[in-house]
Amino acid sequence: MKKATTLLALLLVTTTAIAQDWDMPRTPDGQPNMQGIWTNASQTPLVRPERFGTKGFLTEQEAQEQMQAWRDRYDQQGQAIEGDRAAPTDGNANAGYNSFWWDPRTQAIEIDGEFRTSIIVDPADGQIPYIGGENPRNDLRSQWRDRPGVENYDGHELRPLAERCLLTFGSGSGPPMLPILYNNNYQIVQTADYVMILVEMVHDVRIIPLDQDHHQDDLEKWMGDSVGYWDGDTLVVQTKNFHPQQSFRGSSDQMVITERFDLLSKDKIKYAFTIEDPLTYTQAWTGEVAMGRKPEEEVMYEYACHEGNYAFPGIMGGARRLEMEAASN
Numbered sequence: 001m002k003k004a005t006t007l008l009a010l011l012l013v014t015t016t017a018i019a020q021d022w023d024m025p026r027t028p029d030g031q032p033n034m035q036g037i038w039t040n041a042s043q044t045p046l047v048r049p050e051r052f053g054t055k056g057f058l059t060e061q062e063a064q065e066q067m068q069a070w071r072d073r074y075d076q077q078g079q080a081i082e083g084d085r086a087a088p089t090d091g092n093a094n095a096g097y098n099s100f101w102w103d104p105r106t107q108a109i110e111i112d113g114e115f116r117t118s119i120i121v122d123p124a125d126g127q128i129p130y131i132g133g134e135n136p137r138n139d140l141r142s143q144w145r146d147r148p149g150v151e152n153y154d155g156h157e158l159r160p161l162a163e164r165c166l167l168t169f170g171s172g173s174g175p176p177m178l179p180i181l182y183n184n185n186y187q188i189v190q191t192a193d194y195v196m197i198l199v200e201m202v203h204d205v206r207i208i209p210l211d212q213d214h215h216q217d218d219l220e221k222w223m224g225d226s227v228g229y230w231d232g233d234t235l236v237v238q239t240k241n242f243h244p245q246q247s248f249r250g251s252s253d254q255m256v257i258t259e260r261f262d263l264l265s266k267d268k269i270k271y272a273f274t275i276e277d278p279l280t281y282t283q284a285w286t287g288e289v290a291m292g293r294k295p296e297e298e299v300m301y302e303y304a305c306h307e308g309n310y311a312f313p314g315i316m317g318g319a320r321r322l323e324m325e326a327a328s329n
Contacts, residue, residue, distance in 0.1 A: 048118030048126025139247030
């Protein structure tokens with residue numbers, strides 16, 4: 001019996017070594033070394049397109065066709081814009097710049113050889129499980145906007161955080177850290193007691209203490225109060241107590257996000273997140289994103305938002321001008 005147990009253990013070790021076929025880099029304190037600059041750029045959507053239903057994965061051929069379609073779209077929208085063209089008449093300010101400014105984002109999310117149809121992997125339909133079936137708008141900004149007589153441009157607090165250069169758009173800052181239009185780069189630095197994640201977009205940073213308790217409930221921070229620990233070779237980070245003006249897809253102040261970082265190879269991290277909020281969602285739900293290592297020769301430059309940016313006073317001034325014109329008619 002002892003020989004059989006020993007043989008089984010050897011087989012398991014051999015099988016694991018063959019499957020891994022690489023040496024896990026480790027920090028001096030023995031933890032997986034995830035330090036470096038990573039990108040999660042992809043056009044795989046958070047929510048699964050309805051045409052896929054419960055189909056969570058693409059075949060390799062389907063994935064190649066999808067990625068080629070993304071490349072074609074990127075190339076088509078990267079054509080030079082005529083400098084003397086007329087201003088858009090539909091109010092589409094996005095026509096002001098083309099895909100030259102974007103991350104190409106032509107890779108479908110692939111983890112363990114499976115190409116995802118959505119970032120959400122649970123529930124099985126790839127949809128956000130909202131209470132009542134739609135976004136309940138539990139965030140503070142929506143509550144302010146819903147007050148009688150309040151208009152969207154009455155004050156700067158009513159504008160999105162990205163427009164105010166406080167956090168990036170689309171939850172690029174995280175958590176959860178999701179792919180956005182551009183600047184999908186993250187730098188990870190580790191010590192025995194902390195993990196630091198620096199986000200290129202808006203130059204946000206999380207300094208995550210390990211094996212410590214959360215701060216008191218009255219300490220509410222942009223990107224929340226994060227604490228982490230190692231579960232074997234998985235870095236687990238739990239975040240709660242988000243700033244009252246920060247929300248994810250209509251979440252309330254009860255939101256708790258648990259992130260898991262797994263180093264799958266020297267060049268890939270599986271980043272998973274689970275979101276809980278009893279006031280917004282019928283159940284906890286989970287998404288997964290692949291993060292790829294950037295070449296060592298590439299550096300991450302500081303992204304500046306408000307420096308020299310006079311757009312926001314113009315936005316508010318334009319709103320006051322429209323109010324004056326409406327009052328004079």
